[in-house]
Amino acid sequence: MLQPSLQQARRLPGIVAWAMRPLPLFPLEFALVRLLAGILERHPDLVGRLSGMERRRIAVEPDDLPFTVVLELQESTISLRIVRTLDIIPVHARIRGPLPVLIGLVDGVYDGDALFFSRDLVIEGDIEAVLALRNAIDDADVDLLGEVAATCAACGSPIDGIKRALEGILRAVLKTANRGHVQ
């Protein structure tokens, strides 16, 4: 049987999830688009691993938050948008799990197969596209805290406060991810 305590540890604390619910999507989408652009610029091989793949739209759904990140994978780039519902935007695949699990996957804390085996991660749709994205991200060896710092630095000092806030949120989420990582 699965370990319920471990699954609980991988979830965002309820108070944090609740506090993030009323956040408007536009500033978050703006920040994530900039972050993604920086990651792709610093890790060009990430897109290279997706070469030859048909255009695919993948929904990444933090099941403890009221929005979905939609990634569009194309021959030479990846684009991003945030939506409240998938009713208006058809996708080829869906990846669903708690935010710390999804962040931990990108940051290299977790193994995607292990999360799937433990049922912390739910995958539906085009599995080939999901695997390609997972493998490309894992090879890129992304350090999310470093990426946030680099992206904010490129924007200049006026957003130092935003940078500190983003880093604080990310540290809290990664702390949750590491707490749910037993090794």
Place this chain on the structure above:
Amino acid sequence: MTPHGPRTLELVCPAGTPASLRTAIEAGADAVYCGFRDETNARNFPGLNFSRDEMRASISYARERGAKVLIAINTFARAGDPGPWRRAVDDAAAFGANAVILADLGLLGYAATTHPRLRLHLSVQAAAASADSINFYVGRFGVKRVVLPRVLSVAEIAAVTRAVSCETETFAFGGLCVMTEGRCSLSSYATGKSPNMNGVCSPASHVSYRQDGDCLVSRLGEFTIDRSDSGRPVGYPTLCKGHFRTTAGQGYLFEEPVSLDARRLLPELRTAGVTAIKIEGRQRSRAYIKAVVAAFREALDALAAGTAVPIESLASMTEGQSVTSGAYRKAWR
């Protein structure tokens, strides 16, 4: 025993990407096995494997740190089109790989003739499980090491190792293939693609998952592999780990989703004369490789030091979230 004390086991670790290769070496791998980004290796998964440039750079990285790189070219060449497989062997030799891991008789012949100084390992995909079979490969092609199938017991491994004139390597951790590898047609039956010819068992292009309430429905091609309620761990969508309803009842027909962990058997494997142990999982992430390689490095160092082998659980990393000694103990049904 060697003249210098107890013999140590070589730790052979998987890498599906250059980042994984670096992680494996940092975690204590003696050797890393990997493949080119095409159908010449048995983990031809989307987004995985090494371009030619990545392979060349990774071999340099490993060499600078005293680790070996073994290149798996272990699918069977397409009839009438051996070109991609021969080019893979040529490039492996040119890049300075420490060995190539082959299964195809024709490719073994090509490698032995064209690159006589290239070290040849016989892949588990060749399904060579008897001393006579292995010694044929040694005598005919100069094979230096055989990767034994995961269907032998420790006693059988010891007997084979004594009777062959090459090194033996056994799997010690990871996905447990319960069929005779290289001869399994279950994936081909369900999807038309197999690890033997295409490098993919249960290819992702033919897999679908669907949530039906709390139930996860896994399908491979036209076959429903499993319907798992939310309390049950799941495994890879392979027919051999499927949960079926038959006239005899409902359950896992061939094998449960469970992974091999042979750490408790390391002393016996060393006594059996095995040269190297192998961790499965080129399709897995850096997180898996870091955790598993570090655990095995610790275990092997303890074994070499003559202290108790530490066995911290790795079940959370495994298929089905549980581990077994597999055929090594011959205890499973």
